Amino acid sequence: MRRGVLLLVLFAVLMGFFAVGLTLNPREVPSPLIGKPAPVFSLPRLDGAVQTFAPQDMLGQVWLLNVWASWCAPCRQEHSLLVELSKTRLVPILGLDYKDQRNDGLEWLHEAGDPYTLSVSDIQGRVSVDYGVYGVPETFVIDKKGIIRFKQIGVITQEILQTTILPLVKELNG
Amino acid sequence: MIPEIGNIALLLALALAVIQGTLPIVGAARGNATWMSLARPAAEGQFVFIVLAFGSLIYLFVTNDFSVGYVAANSNSSLPLRYRVAAVWGGHEGSLLLWTTILSAWTFAVTRFSRGLPSEMLARVLGVMGLISTGFLSFMLLLSNPFVRLLPPAMDGRDLNPQLQDLGMIFHPPVLYMGYVGFSVAFAFAIAALLGGKLDAAWARWSRPWTTVAWMFLTLGIALGSGWAYYMLGWGGWWFWDAVENASLMPWLVGTALMHSLAVTEKRGSFKTWTVLLAILAFSLSLMGTFLVRSGILTSVHAFATDPKRGIFILGFLGVVCGGSLILFVWRSPKVGLGGKFELLSRETLLLCNNLLLLVATAVVFLGTLYPLFLDALKLGKVSVGPPYFETVFVPVIVPALVLMAIGPMIRWKQANLAELARKLMPSGIVSLALALLPPLFLGNWSGKVSMGIFLAAWIATLTVADLRSKIRSHGAGVPGAKLASLSRSYYGMLLAHLGVAVFVIGVTLVKGYETVKDVRMDIDDTVTVDAYIFTFKGAEQVRGPNYVAERGLMEVNKDGKRVATLRPEKRLYTASRMPMTEAAIDVGLLRDLYVSLGNPITTSGAWEVRIYYKPFVDWIWGGCILMALGGLLAASDRRYRMRWRHRVEFDKTERNALIAASQVAIVEAQR
């Protein structure tokens, strides 16, 4: 009798897990870099300027690092949102062009608009690996001290922007 | 027209299922013979309508009716006929209909092969199966209807996934489902026994052949899936501990435990409560597997396209069926202990150990498959559980089970003698140890794992043969041939199945221990030597298939100067879906497979990247499974299941005691 009741309890617990499980995404990979300093790198700028860019250059500001590519179809969905966001000047957006030829990247920005303060070119994708990138688009929120505070996996929707990203930016700005 | 007919057929089947699922059970509780007698005709009618619906869906695929959404999503006009039929179960809705059709077929079989069952029991068994069918039919009609029209109709279909355009797709799902669904019969018998409050050896005798046949199908289904993956995926793997594979392995493990537990209940009247619980567990795992695969809750190469509403429905159904049966179990299971008395050293104990080990093995697979979900739900991070975990934890649990399995037939019921047992086991132990240690040392290739595998296989094989010999000798004077004939099919079934396990172990051990692979760049006329075989590449040519174009390579294989095989691996591109596929070429042999697959072309010279595998004894893996399944078939066809139930007699206490005592004596006699 006791054994049976124990089984029932375990079964109920299992059902509970399954129910919660239905709300989760088993394919999403959460970032282990949250709360850690943004990995350093020095990449050439996309606009052909001789300079390179490093994340240290942004210390003292809260900023977004958006990983994109000209060949990425979903990126188009969030691109107009980013262009709008850049116009509000609420937060600087920097782009990381992932595994793209320079010309393709430049052409795409020319076509669709350039929301980025600047973009860097990660042709081999090595820097993106350092950031734990496994798909495009992905976006990081980095604070004044250069610590990664949030990672958006996938397209940024208006909802995510309003409920998660912008409030966080506001908070980090003090 | 036809889709609408299919739809209506499903609706009518549902109506009959509801009747079948409610009135007979209530009738059995109230002793209402009319209501109980509704079970058979309702089940038969349901079968007719479901077959009609299934037939309609097949017709739609065969005639390329792309006005039906499901057909358009899974088929194409250039798809060869046999794959158009297989495509019927290529997606979620159709495979559900297949599930339901097979459930109905099993139910129909129960109506046919149940002459001797008392009417209340039959009413309850069919009733439970009717309730399950109600669940699946409602699910289909509400959330997964394969007959939904597509407006406007598609010009052509999106084609069946090229990976499914294969012989494997024709056989693997139906055979697998025959097993999965078949456990519903044992489940129904268990629930019927709980409802009726009568749990006796007779119930076990009725349940046992149904369980064995379902187990047989599940064994074959899993083996088919494994073999298919082996030759299709291109890198010779045959088991990946993928969530869906695990979902089929769990009911198999519990089903095996159930089969053995039923044996004890039938013969000794013991373990009744335990057997009932196992029957509930086996089918619950089948249902849970259905849930896991279709809800999107786990990632898998097999997962169907998902929709949260579907997940919720199946979860609810799972909760009702399993939760309901567990509640019934707690409430109604008899408070009997383990049954007849037995010593610590006895076959009963050994079988209990077998059950324990199989259940712990099931728990390993269960934990490994669901742990990522558990942690993620508790926000404790995200982990992966893959083959390294399963191989480390599963194997040490199964190995003792295999050791005990071989001892089982040799050890007496009730009370075994340690000295006698040791005497019987010693020769096999020595021979097995010798075989395990010597050959690998000879080949200069010793490995602990390989030795363990050889030891186990030899242990099982020698003990199984020794038992047969002792049985032939023991029954007094007589021609050995006649002795062989007098042993029951049940016994031979067990022998064959256990030997099948030994064959399986050899296959796994030797292929993992001694397989070799070479990744080479081959120009025309280049050669590679693997083991004693010389592979010569003769270039590749373009070929056209019914719905694909391919580069087909030509590989000549020679050994000792003679041509052994000519292999033609392909790299295909399917026109409709633009999906590339690698078709490996395999030379199947009793003692080894030679496996060749093309990599990427090396553009300039007609050279190709080629991967060549030498896989010793790999077909013994599936050969062992086939032997196991044959053993099951043999056991299920044993004479005593085909005997007509004579007449039921009520015994007085004296008679009952006499019967029990007689059977105990007879068993001791039989073991001498």
Add this chain to the structure above:
Amino acid sequence: MAKLFALAFLAAMAFSAQAKDAVPIASDPALEQRLNKLTENLRCLVCQNQSIADSNAGLAVDLKNQVREMMVQGQSDQQIADFMVQRYGDFVLFRPPVKTSTWLLWFGPLLLLLAGGAGLLRKIVRQRKSASDVQLDDTVHKRVQVLLEAVKKEETV
């Protein structure tokens, strides 16, 4: 003279047409084997349930190349695994790490086996004492003989 020339020509042809032993794709097969073993245990994050070794996805190929470079540089398997975990989390390893949160996973089955075994042992020992065999008196005994005769006629296992 012409014949000699022809012979020489044929000989040269024969030599050039001679097939050679195929060259392994990898420049260092031993390293490649080590690479395969390691990457077989790393999950491809893009595909469903494949390892980096087996996957053809862009990221998988990139990571395989990166791992190869790291091996050539002399990094150990553990260092490379740590590298991956730092960037992608524990999810990238097919072998879950042994930490408090995975304790139940790794040791649960063993505990279950021990608990089950103990429970079973207790039950068997207990039923040995309590369950009793049937008492035989004369009438019962005679009936037993009759039944045994009937049983001997149909031998089943």
